[in-house]
Amino acid sequence: MEERPVDEFDYGRAVYEPLTQSVRQLIDATIRTEVGEDTVAKVQALVDEGARLLSERLVPESFGVQYTRDGRGMPWGNAIIGLRNPIAPPLVIERNRDGSVWCDVELGAAYEGPPGCLHGGISALILDQLLGATAHRPAQPAFTGTLTVRYQRPTRLGRVHGEARVVRHDGVKTYAVGHLENGEGIMVVAEGVFVRPAGRA
Ligand SMILES: CCCCCCCC(=O)SCCNC(=O)CCNC(=O)[C@H](O)C(C)(C)COP(=O)(O)OP(=O)(O)OC[C@H]1O[C@@H](n2cnc3c(N)ncnc32)[C@H](O)[C@@H]1OP(=O)(O)O
Incomplete structure:
Protein backbone atom coordinates (compact mmCIF):
# COMPACT_ATOMS: atom_id res chain seq x y z
CA MET A 1 0.00 0.00 0.00
CA PRO A 89 -24.83 15.00 -8.97
CA PRO A 90 -22.92 15.72 -6.56
CA LEU A 91 -24.90 17.69 -4.00
CA VAL A 92 -22.81 20.38 -2.31
CA ILE A 93 -24.54 21.37 0.91
CA GLU A 94 -23.94 24.84 2.35
CA ARG A 95 -24.64 25.61 6.00
CA ASN A 96 -25.99 28.89 7.38
CA ARG A 97 -24.97 30.23 10.81
CA ASP A 98 -28.32 29.11 12.27
CA GLY A 99 -27.70 25.49 11.20
CA SER A 100 -30.13 25.54 8.29
CA VAL A 101 -28.74 24.24 5.00
CA TRP A 102 -29.16 24.83 1.29
CA CYS A 103 -27.93 23.61 -2.06
CA ASP A 104 -28.06 24.51 -5.73
CA VAL A 105 -27.71 21.58 -8.06
CA GLU A 106 -27.95 20.91 -11.78
CA LEU A 107 -29.89 17.72 -12.56
CA GLY A 108 -29.79 16.39 -16.11
CA ALA A 109 -30.84 13.35 -18.12
CA ALA A 110 -29.48 10.83 -15.60
CA TYR A 111 -32.13 11.89 -13.04
CA GLU A 112 -35.22 11.72 -15.24
CA GLY A 113 -38.50 10.17 -14.15
CA PRO A 114 -41.51 11.53 -16.05
CA PRO A 115 -40.29 12.86 -19.43
CA GLY A 116 -38.29 16.04 -18.91
CA CYS A 117 -38.86 15.92 -15.16
CA LEU A 118 -36.97 14.90 -12.05
CA HIS A 119 -37.58 11.36 -10.78
CA GLY A 120 -39.51 11.48 -7.50
CA GLY A 121 -37.02 9.15 -5.84
CA ILE A 122 -34.21 11.56 -6.66
CA SER A 123 -36.18 14.43 -5.08
CA ALA A 124 -36.62 12.29 -1.96
CA LEU A 125 -32.90 11.40 -1.98
CA ILE A 126 -31.88 15.07 -2.12
CA LEU A 127 -34.34 16.01 0.61
CA ASP A 128 -33.24 13.09 2.80
CA GLN A 129 -29.64 14.29 2.63
CA LEU A 130 -30.55 17.98 3.12
CA LEU A 131 -32.85 17.36 6.09
CA GLY A 132 -30.33 14.87 7.51
CA ALA A 133 -27.52 17.42 7.18
CA THR A 134 -29.42 20.07 9.15
CA ALA A 135 -30.36 17.48 11.82
CA HIS A 136 -26.78 16.24 12.06
CA ARG A 137 -24.64 17.07 15.10
CA PRO A 138 -20.86 16.48 15.08
CA ALA A 139 -20.06 12.98 16.42
CA GLN A 140 -23.78 12.31 16.95
CA PRO A 141 -25.07 11.02 13.62
CA ALA A 142 -28.82 11.05 13.21
CA PHE A 143 -30.41 8.41 10.98
CA THR A 144 -33.51 9.04 8.94
CA GLY A 145 -36.36 7.47 10.90
CA THR A 146 -39.26 8.78 8.83
CA LEU A 147 -39.24 10.96 5.73
CA THR A 148 -42.52 12.28 4.33
CA VAL A 149 -42.41 13.80 0.86
CA ARG A 150 -45.19 15.74 -0.84
CA TYR A 151 -44.82 16.28 -4.59
CA GLN A 152 -46.73 19.48 -5.29
CA ARG A 153 -45.81 19.87 -8.96
CA PRO A 154 -43.58 18.05 -11.46
CA THR A 155 -40.03 19.41 -11.24
CA ARG A 156 -38.40 20.14 -14.59
CA LEU A 157 -34.86 18.82 -15.04
CA GLY A 158 -32.27 21.58 -14.72
CA ARG A 159 -31.21 23.80 -11.84
CA VAL A 160 -32.89 23.04 -8.52
CA HIS A 161 -32.51 24.89 -5.22
CA GLY A 162 -33.06 23.06 -1.93
CA GLU A 163 -33.35 24.23 1.67
CA ALA A 164 -33.86 22.53 5.04
CA ARG A 165 -34.02 23.52 8.71
CA VAL A 166 -34.64 21.98 12.09
CA VAL A 167 -38.03 22.77 13.61
CA ARG A 168 -37.63 21.05 16.98
CA HIS A 169 -35.72 18.56 19.09
CA ASP A 170 -37.35 15.96 21.31
CA GLY A 171 -34.81 13.79 23.13
CA VAL A 172 -33.05 11.61 20.56
CA LYS A 173 -35.35 12.86 17.79
CA THR A 174 -34.82 15.89 15.61
CA TYR A 175 -37.66 17.13 13.40
CA ALA A 176 -36.67 18.89 10.18
CA VAL A 177 -38.48 20.35 7.18
CA GLY A 178 -37.31 21.31 3.72
CA HIS A 179 -38.23 21.86 0.11
CA LEU A 180 -37.01 21.87 -3.47
CA GLU A 181 -37.76 24.82 -5.71
CA ASN A 182 -36.89 26.18 -9.14
CA GLY A 183 -37.92 29.20 -11.22
CA GLU A 184 -41.49 27.88 -11.20
CA GLY A 185 -41.79 27.92 -7.40
CA ILE A 186 -41.77 25.32 -4.62
CA MET A 187 -42.18 21.88 -6.18
CA VAL A 188 -41.52 19.32 -3.43
CA VAL A 189 -41.79 19.65 0.35
CA ALA A 190 -40.60 17.22 3.00
CA GLU A 191 -40.61 16.67 6.72
CA GLY A 192 -38.47 14.17 8.53
CA VAL A 193 -37.76 12.63 11.91
CA PHE A 194 -34.06 11.94 12.47
CA VAL A 195 -33.13 9.66 15.34
CA ARG A 196 -29.79 9.43 17.14
CA PRO A 197 -29.47 5.74 18.01
CA ALA A 198 -29.55 4.82 21.71
CA GLY A 199 -26.20 5.39 23.46
CA ARG A 200 -24.99 7.99 20.95
CA ALA A 201 -27.27 10.94 21.72
C1 LIG B 1 -24.57 14.70 7.34
C2 LIG B 1 -25.39 13.44 7.46
C3 LIG B 1 -26.63 13.42 6.56
C4 LIG B 1 -27.24 12.06 6.56
C5 LIG B 1 -28.47 12.02 5.65
C6 LIG B 1 -28.79 10.62 5.19
C7 LIG B 1 -29.56 9.90 6.22
C8 LIG B 1 -29.88 8.50 5.83
O1 LIG B 1 -30.22 8.21 4.71
S1 LIG B 1 -29.77 7.34 7.04
C9 LIG B 1 -30.24 5.83 6.22
C10 LIG B 1 -31.71 5.51 6.30
N1 LIG B 1 -32.09 5.27 7.68
C11 LIG B 1 -31.83 4.10 8.32
O2 LIG B 1 -31.23 3.20 7.78
C12 LIG B 1 -32.30 4.00 9.75
C13 LIG B 1 -32.73 2.59 10.09
N2 LIG B 1 -33.36 2.56 11.41
C14 LIG B 1 -32.61 2.50 12.52
O3 LIG B 1 -31.37 2.37 12.49
C15 LIG B 1 -33.32 2.60 13.82
O4 LIG B 1 -34.66 2.15 13.66
C16 LIG B 1 -33.35 4.06 14.38
C17 LIG B 1 -31.90 4.56 14.58
C18 LIG B 1 -34.08 5.03 13.42
C19 LIG B 1 -34.08 4.07 15.70
O5 LIG B 1 -33.55 3.04 16.48
P1 LIG B 1 -33.45 3.14 18.08
O6 LIG B 1 -32.34 4.06 18.46
O7 LIG B 1 -33.39 1.75 18.59
O8 LIG B 1 -34.83 3.84 18.41
P2 LIG B 1 -35.78 3.57 19.64
O9 LIG B 1 -34.94 3.53 20.91
O10 LIG B 1 -36.68 2.44 19.35
O11 LIG B 1 -36.64 4.91 19.62
C20 LIG B 1 -36.11 6.16 20.04
C21 LIG B 1 -37.16 7.20 19.73
O12 LIG B 1 -37.20 7.38 18.29
C22 LIG B 1 -38.54 7.07 17.80
N3 LIG B 1 -38.37 6.34 16.55
C23 LIG B 1 -37.75 5.15 16.38
N4 LIG B 1 -37.78 4.81 15.09
C24 LIG B 1 -38.41 5.80 14.43
C25 LIG B 1 -38.73 6.01 13.06
N5 LIG B 1 -38.39 5.13 12.12
N6 LIG B 1 -39.37 7.15 12.73
C26 LIG B 1 -39.71 8.07 13.67
N7 LIG B 1 -39.44 7.92 15.00
C27 LIG B 1 -38.78 6.79 15.35
C28 LIG B 1 -39.18 6.21 18.87
O13 LIG B 1 -40.58 6.32 18.84
C29 LIG B 1 -38.58 6.79 20.14
O14 LIG B 1 -39.27 7.95 20.48
P3 LIG B 1 -39.50 8.34 22.04
O15 LIG B 1 -38.13 8.65 22.60
O16 LIG B 1 -40.40 9.56 21.99
O17 LIG B 1 -40.13 7.13 22.66
Missing part, protein backbone atom coordinates in the same frame (compact mmCIF):
# COMPACT_ATOMS: atom_id res chain seq x y z
CA GLU A 2 1.37 3.41 -0.98
CA GLU A 3 1.78 5.87 1.91
CA ARG A 4 -0.94 8.51 1.72
CA PRO A 5 0.33 12.06 1.21
CA VAL A 6 -0.10 14.49 4.12
CA ASP A 7 -2.85 16.52 2.47
CA GLU A 8 -4.89 13.44 1.62
CA PHE A 9 -8.13 15.31 1.07
CA ASP A 10 -6.77 17.72 -1.52
CA TYR A 11 -4.64 15.01 -3.12
CA GLY A 12 -7.59 12.60 -3.37
CA ARG A 13 -9.80 15.33 -4.71
CA ALA A 14 -7.26 16.35 -7.36
CA VAL A 15 -6.79 12.74 -8.51
CA TYR A 16 -10.35 11.37 -8.43
CA GLU A 17 -12.73 14.27 -8.94
CA PRO A 18 -11.78 14.82 -12.62
CA LEU A 19 -12.31 11.08 -13.26
CA THR A 20 -15.71 11.19 -11.58
CA GLN A 21 -16.66 14.23 -13.64
CA SER A 22 -15.61 12.46 -16.84
CA VAL A 23 -17.74 9.44 -15.94
CA ARG A 24 -20.70 11.76 -15.26
CA GLN A 25 -20.29 13.10 -18.80
CA LEU A 26 -20.09 9.50 -20.01
CA ILE A 27 -23.36 8.65 -18.25
CA ASP A 28 -25.10 11.63 -19.82
CA ALA A 29 -23.72 10.83 -23.28
CA THR A 30 -24.64 7.13 -22.88
CA ILE A 31 -28.25 8.11 -22.30
CA ARG A 32 -28.48 10.71 -25.06
CA THR A 33 -26.15 9.49 -27.81
CA GLU A 34 -27.48 8.86 -31.30
CA VAL A 35 -24.22 7.65 -32.87
CA GLY A 36 -24.11 4.42 -34.86
CA GLU A 37 -23.56 0.92 -33.52
CA ASP A 38 -19.88 0.79 -34.55
CA THR A 39 -19.12 3.82 -32.40
CA VAL A 40 -21.17 2.41 -29.54
CA ALA A 41 -19.19 -0.86 -29.72
CA LYS A 42 -15.89 1.08 -29.80
CA VAL A 43 -16.85 3.12 -26.74
CA GLN A 44 -18.00 -0.01 -24.92
CA ALA A 45 -14.54 -1.57 -25.45
CA LEU A 46 -12.86 1.59 -24.15
CA VAL A 47 -15.11 1.69 -21.10
CA ASP A 48 -14.49 -2.00 -20.39
CA GLU A 49 -10.74 -1.37 -20.57
CA GLY A 50 -11.09 1.58 -18.18
CA ALA A 51 -13.07 -0.54 -15.73
CA ARG A 52 -10.46 -3.30 -15.97
CA LEU A 53 -7.60 -0.91 -15.21
CA LEU A 54 -9.41 0.71 -12.26
CA SER A 55 -10.31 -2.72 -10.87
CA GLU A 56 -6.65 -3.75 -10.58
CA ARG A 57 -6.83 -2.45 -7.00
CA LEU A 58 -10.12 -1.88 -5.16
CA VAL A 59 -11.23 -1.36 -1.59
CA PRO A 60 -12.79 -4.67 -0.51
CA GLU A 61 -16.42 -3.52 -0.30
CA SER A 62 -18.08 -0.09 -0.39
CA PHE A 63 -16.05 3.11 0.17
CA GLY A 64 -17.64 4.04 3.50
CA VAL A 65 -16.39 7.21 5.16
CA GLN A 66 -12.61 7.27 5.13
CA TYR A 67 -10.76 9.82 7.28
CA THR A 68 -7.62 11.84 6.72
CA ARG A 69 -4.97 11.75 9.46
CA ASP A 70 -6.30 15.06 10.80
CA GLY A 71 -9.82 13.61 11.04
CA ARG A 72 -11.46 15.08 7.96
CA GLY A 73 -14.22 12.82 6.69
CA MET A 74 -14.31 11.66 3.08
CA PRO A 75 -17.78 10.22 2.37
CA TRP A 76 -16.75 9.93 -1.23
CA GLY A 77 -18.87 6.93 -2.23
CA ASN A 78 -22.11 8.50 -0.93
CA ALA A 79 -24.97 8.20 -3.42
CA ILE A 80 -25.80 11.91 -3.41
CA ILE A 81 -22.75 13.84 -2.12
CA GLY A 82 -19.96 11.40 -3.07
CA LEU A 83 -17.00 13.11 -4.72
CA ARG A 84 -15.95 9.78 -6.24
CA ASN A 85 -19.46 8.66 -7.12
CA PRO A 86 -20.48 9.51 -10.70
CA ILE A 87 -24.15 8.82 -9.98
CA ALA A 88 -24.07 11.59 -7.34
Whole structure:
Protein backbone atom coordinates (compact mmCIF):
# COMPACT_ATOMS: atom_id res chain seq x y z
CA MET A 1 0.00 0.00 0.00
CA GLU A 2 1.37 3.41 -0.98
CA GLU A 3 1.78 5.87 1.91
CA ARG A 4 -0.94 8.51 1.72
CA PRO A 5 0.33 12.06 1.21
CA VAL A 6 -0.10 14.49 4.12
CA ASP A 7 -2.85 16.52 2.47
CA GLU A 8 -4.89 13.44 1.62
CA PHE A 9 -8.13 15.31 1.07
CA ASP A 10 -6.77 17.72 -1.52
CA TYR A 11 -4.64 15.01 -3.12
CA GLY A 12 -7.59 12.60 -3.37
CA ARG A 13 -9.80 15.33 -4.71
CA ALA A 14 -7.26 16.35 -7.36
CA VAL A 15 -6.79 12.74 -8.51
CA TYR A 16 -10.35 11.37 -8.43
CA GLU A 17 -12.73 14.27 -8.94
CA PRO A 18 -11.78 14.82 -12.62
CA LEU A 19 -12.31 11.08 -13.26
CA THR A 20 -15.71 11.19 -11.58
CA GLN A 21 -16.66 14.23 -13.64
CA SER A 22 -15.61 12.46 -16.84
CA VAL A 23 -17.74 9.44 -15.94
CA ARG A 24 -20.70 11.76 -15.26
CA GLN A 25 -20.29 13.10 -18.80
CA LEU A 26 -20.09 9.50 -20.01
CA ILE A 27 -23.36 8.65 -18.25
CA ASP A 28 -25.10 11.63 -19.82
CA ALA A 29 -23.72 10.83 -23.28
CA THR A 30 -24.64 7.13 -22.88
CA ILE A 31 -28.25 8.11 -22.30
CA ARG A 32 -28.48 10.71 -25.06
CA THR A 33 -26.15 9.49 -27.81
CA GLU A 34 -27.48 8.86 -31.30
CA VAL A 35 -24.22 7.65 -32.87
CA GLY A 36 -24.11 4.42 -34.86
CA GLU A 37 -23.56 0.92 -33.52
CA ASP A 38 -19.88 0.79 -34.55
CA THR A 39 -19.12 3.82 -32.40
CA VAL A 40 -21.17 2.41 -29.54
CA ALA A 41 -19.19 -0.86 -29.72
CA LYS A 42 -15.89 1.08 -29.80
CA VAL A 43 -16.85 3.12 -26.74
CA GLN A 44 -18.00 -0.01 -24.92
CA ALA A 45 -14.54 -1.57 -25.45
CA LEU A 46 -12.86 1.59 -24.15
CA VAL A 47 -15.11 1.69 -21.10
CA ASP A 48 -14.49 -2.00 -20.39
CA GLU A 49 -10.74 -1.37 -20.57
CA GLY A 50 -11.09 1.58 -18.18
CA ALA A 51 -13.07 -0.54 -15.73
CA ARG A 52 -10.46 -3.30 -15.97
CA LEU A 53 -7.60 -0.91 -15.21
CA LEU A 54 -9.41 0.71 -12.26
CA SER A 55 -10.31 -2.72 -10.87
CA GLU A 56 -6.65 -3.75 -10.58
CA ARG A 57 -6.83 -2.45 -7.00
CA LEU A 58 -10.12 -1.88 -5.16
CA VAL A 59 -11.23 -1.36 -1.59
CA PRO A 60 -12.79 -4.67 -0.51
CA GLU A 61 -16.42 -3.52 -0.30
CA SER A 62 -18.08 -0.09 -0.39
CA PHE A 63 -16.05 3.11 0.17
CA GLY A 64 -17.64 4.04 3.50
CA VAL A 65 -16.39 7.21 5.16
CA GLN A 66 -12.61 7.27 5.13
CA TYR A 67 -10.76 9.82 7.28
CA THR A 68 -7.62 11.84 6.72
CA ARG A 69 -4.97 11.75 9.46
CA ASP A 70 -6.30 15.06 10.80
CA GLY A 71 -9.82 13.61 11.04
CA ARG A 72 -11.46 15.08 7.96
CA GLY A 73 -14.22 12.82 6.69
CA MET A 74 -14.31 11.66 3.08
CA PRO A 75 -17.78 10.22 2.37
CA TRP A 76 -16.75 9.93 -1.23
CA GLY A 77 -18.87 6.93 -2.23
CA ASN A 78 -22.11 8.50 -0.93
CA ALA A 79 -24.97 8.20 -3.42
CA ILE A 80 -25.80 11.91 -3.41
CA ILE A 81 -22.75 13.84 -2.12
CA GLY A 82 -19.96 11.40 -3.07
CA LEU A 83 -17.00 13.11 -4.72
CA ARG A 84 -15.95 9.78 -6.24
CA ASN A 85 -19.46 8.66 -7.12
CA PRO A 86 -20.48 9.51 -10.70
CA ILE A 87 -24.15 8.82 -9.98
CA ALA A 88 -24.07 11.59 -7.34
CA PRO A 89 -24.83 15.00 -8.97
CA PRO A 90 -22.92 15.72 -6.56
CA LEU A 91 -24.90 17.69 -4.00
CA VAL A 92 -22.81 20.38 -2.31
CA ILE A 93 -24.54 21.37 0.91
CA GLU A 94 -23.94 24.84 2.35
CA ARG A 95 -24.64 25.61 6.00
CA ASN A 96 -25.99 28.89 7.38
CA ARG A 97 -24.97 30.23 10.81
CA ASP A 98 -28.32 29.11 12.27
CA GLY A 99 -27.70 25.49 11.20
CA SER A 100 -30.13 25.54 8.29
CA VAL A 101 -28.74 24.24 5.00
CA TRP A 102 -29.16 24.83 1.29
CA CYS A 103 -27.93 23.61 -2.06
CA ASP A 104 -28.06 24.51 -5.73
CA VAL A 105 -27.71 21.58 -8.06
CA GLU A 106 -27.95 20.91 -11.78
CA LEU A 107 -29.89 17.72 -12.56
CA GLY A 108 -29.79 16.39 -16.11
CA ALA A 109 -30.84 13.35 -18.12
CA ALA A 110 -29.48 10.83 -15.60
CA TYR A 111 -32.13 11.89 -13.04
CA GLU A 112 -35.22 11.72 -15.24
CA GLY A 113 -38.50 10.17 -14.15
CA PRO A 114 -41.51 11.53 -16.05
CA PRO A 115 -40.29 12.86 -19.43
CA GLY A 116 -38.29 16.04 -18.91
CA CYS A 117 -38.86 15.92 -15.16
CA LEU A 118 -36.97 14.90 -12.05
CA HIS A 119 -37.58 11.36 -10.78
CA GLY A 120 -39.51 11.48 -7.50
CA GLY A 121 -37.02 9.15 -5.84
CA ILE A 122 -34.21 11.56 -6.66
CA SER A 123 -36.18 14.43 -5.08
CA ALA A 124 -36.62 12.29 -1.96
CA LEU A 125 -32.90 11.40 -1.98
CA ILE A 126 -31.88 15.07 -2.12
CA LEU A 127 -34.34 16.01 0.61
CA ASP A 128 -33.24 13.09 2.80
CA GLN A 129 -29.64 14.29 2.63
CA LEU A 130 -30.55 17.98 3.12
CA LEU A 131 -32.85 17.36 6.09
CA GLY A 132 -30.33 14.87 7.51
CA ALA A 133 -27.52 17.42 7.18
CA THR A 134 -29.42 20.07 9.15
CA ALA A 135 -30.36 17.48 11.82
CA HIS A 136 -26.78 16.24 12.06
CA ARG A 137 -24.64 17.07 15.10
CA PRO A 138 -20.86 16.48 15.08
CA ALA A 139 -20.06 12.98 16.42
CA GLN A 140 -23.78 12.31 16.95
CA PRO A 141 -25.07 11.02 13.62
CA ALA A 142 -28.82 11.05 13.21
CA PHE A 143 -30.41 8.41 10.98
CA THR A 144 -33.51 9.04 8.94
CA GLY A 145 -36.36 7.47 10.90
CA THR A 146 -39.26 8.78 8.83
CA LEU A 147 -39.24 10.96 5.73
CA THR A 148 -42.52 12.28 4.33
CA VAL A 149 -42.41 13.80 0.86
CA ARG A 150 -45.19 15.74 -0.84
CA TYR A 151 -44.82 16.28 -4.59
CA GLN A 152 -46.73 19.48 -5.29
CA ARG A 153 -45.81 19.87 -8.96
CA PRO A 154 -43.58 18.05 -11.46
CA THR A 155 -40.03 19.41 -11.24
CA ARG A 156 -38.40 20.14 -14.59
CA LEU A 157 -34.86 18.82 -15.04
CA GLY A 158 -32.27 21.58 -14.72
CA ARG A 159 -31.21 23.80 -11.84
CA VAL A 160 -32.89 23.04 -8.52
CA HIS A 161 -32.51 24.89 -5.22
CA GLY A 162 -33.06 23.06 -1.93
CA GLU A 163 -33.35 24.23 1.67
CA ALA A 164 -33.86 22.53 5.04
CA ARG A 165 -34.02 23.52 8.71
CA VAL A 166 -34.64 21.98 12.09
CA VAL A 167 -38.03 22.77 13.61
CA ARG A 168 -37.63 21.05 16.98
CA HIS A 169 -35.72 18.56 19.09
CA ASP A 170 -37.35 15.96 21.31
CA GLY A 171 -34.81 13.79 23.13
CA VAL A 172 -33.05 11.61 20.56
CA LYS A 173 -35.35 12.86 17.79
CA THR A 174 -34.82 15.89 15.61
CA TYR A 175 -37.66 17.13 13.40
CA ALA A 176 -36.67 18.89 10.18
CA VAL A 177 -38.48 20.35 7.18
CA GLY A 178 -37.31 21.31 3.72
CA HIS A 179 -38.23 21.86 0.11
CA LEU A 180 -37.01 21.87 -3.47
CA GLU A 181 -37.76 24.82 -5.71
CA ASN A 182 -36.89 26.18 -9.14
CA GLY A 183 -37.92 29.20 -11.22
CA GLU A 184 -41.49 27.88 -11.20
CA GLY A 185 -41.79 27.92 -7.40
CA ILE A 186 -41.77 25.32 -4.62
CA MET A 187 -42.18 21.88 -6.18
CA VAL A 188 -41.52 19.32 -3.43
CA VAL A 189 -41.79 19.65 0.35
CA ALA A 190 -40.60 17.22 3.00
CA GLU A 191 -40.61 16.67 6.72
CA GLY A 192 -38.47 14.17 8.53
CA VAL A 193 -37.76 12.63 11.91
CA PHE A 194 -34.06 11.94 12.47
CA VAL A 195 -33.13 9.66 15.34
CA ARG A 196 -29.79 9.43 17.14
CA PRO A 197 -29.47 5.74 18.01
CA ALA A 198 -29.55 4.82 21.71
CA GLY A 199 -26.20 5.39 23.46
CA ARG A 200 -24.99 7.99 20.95
CA ALA A 201 -27.27 10.94 21.72
C1 LIG B 1 -24.57 14.70 7.34
C2 LIG B 1 -25.39 13.44 7.46
C3 LIG B 1 -26.63 13.42 6.56
C4 LIG B 1 -27.24 12.06 6.56
C5 LIG B 1 -28.47 12.02 5.65
C6 LIG B 1 -28.79 10.62 5.19
C7 LIG B 1 -29.56 9.90 6.22
C8 LIG B 1 -29.88 8.50 5.83
O1 LIG B 1 -30.22 8.21 4.71
S1 LIG B 1 -29.77 7.34 7.04
C9 LIG B 1 -30.24 5.83 6.22
C10 LIG B 1 -31.71 5.51 6.30
N1 LIG B 1 -32.09 5.27 7.68
C11 LIG B 1 -31.83 4.10 8.32
O2 LIG B 1 -31.23 3.20 7.78
C12 LIG B 1 -32.30 4.00 9.75
C13 LIG B 1 -32.73 2.59 10.09
N2 LIG B 1 -33.36 2.56 11.41
C14 LIG B 1 -32.61 2.50 12.52
O3 LIG B 1 -31.37 2.37 12.49
C15 LIG B 1 -33.32 2.60 13.82
O4 LIG B 1 -34.66 2.15 13.66
C16 LIG B 1 -33.35 4.06 14.38
C17 LIG B 1 -31.90 4.56 14.58
C18 LIG B 1 -34.08 5.03 13.42
C19 LIG B 1 -34.08 4.07 15.70
O5 LIG B 1 -33.55 3.04 16.48
P1 LIG B 1 -33.45 3.14 18.08
O6 LIG B 1 -32.34 4.06 18.46
O7 LIG B 1 -33.39 1.75 18.59
O8 LIG B 1 -34.83 3.84 18.41
P2 LIG B 1 -35.78 3.57 19.64
O9 LIG B 1 -34.94 3.53 20.91
O10 LIG B 1 -36.68 2.44 19.35
O11 LIG B 1 -36.64 4.91 19.62
C20 LIG B 1 -36.11 6.16 20.04
C21 LIG B 1 -37.16 7.20 19.73
O12 LIG B 1 -37.20 7.38 18.29
C22 LIG B 1 -38.54 7.07 17.80
N3 LIG B 1 -38.37 6.34 16.55
C23 LIG B 1 -37.75 5.15 16.38
N4 LIG B 1 -37.78 4.81 15.09
C24 LIG B 1 -38.41 5.80 14.43
C25 LIG B 1 -38.73 6.01 13.06
N5 LIG B 1 -38.39 5.13 12.12
N6 LIG B 1 -39.37 7.15 12.73
C26 LIG B 1 -39.71 8.07 13.67
N7 LIG B 1 -39.44 7.92 15.00
C27 LIG B 1 -38.78 6.79 15.35
C28 LIG B 1 -39.18 6.21 18.87
O13 LIG B 1 -40.58 6.32 18.84
C29 LIG B 1 -38.58 6.79 20.14
O14 LIG B 1 -39.27 7.95 20.48
P3 LIG B 1 -39.50 8.34 22.04
O15 LIG B 1 -38.13 8.65 22.60
O16 LIG B 1 -40.40 9.56 21.99
O17 LIG B 1 -40.13 7.13 22.66
